[in-house]
Amino acid sequence: GAVVSQHPSWVICKSGTSVKIECRSLDFQATTMFWYRQFPKQSLMLMATSNEGSKATYEQGVEKDKFLINHASLTLSTLTVTSAHPEDSSFYICSARGQGAGETQYFGPGTRLLVL
């Protein structure tokens, strides 16, 4: 099946710094990528949807200037958490859908972010 990877798997950073998380589709071209956030013992909440070469569409309540999403190629999307604060600590999960993967969304393993 289609594989989606994320890097890093976990990151600890100081408050005020920026963190970049990468999401890659390894064996298919992801025309659409999704970024989710999952708090402990809660469900996944969609943050934004990005189509390759276009600006991301953010869900209500998600600050686009804080969570910068770039989807510059068909195999890579990045999420940058700018000026991170402790309340941004969470589990960030990407998923991808596209050519060679059908309409199914395939999920990455997630990135755990801890902001001190």
Add this chain to the structure above:
Amino acid sequence: AQRVTQPEKLLSVFKGAPVELKCNYSYSGSPELFWYVQYSRQRLQLLLRHISRESIKGFTADLNKGETSFHLKKPFAQEEDSAMYYCALSINDMRFGAGTRLTVKP
């Protein structure tokens, strides 16, 4: 707006007993529904989708448009079925229910 409801946060059954995880959705059109499973310390995995009408690991789910439900069922639960189960509804993007943690006791 599309919404997915999983009314049970926790569900516990004994090995060999039948199990049903409930999922209700709200959407006025023709939905595309999925069940995803997340085993401990692993990524989300697709369990099944309604359009394929297949059985995976003994699990089945039938879309009931009249009741707007997509309940997940298995006649004989196994200990290895213990996991977090998410029902999801896909239109242009995928929305998840709150999830149900299934524990199968020996």
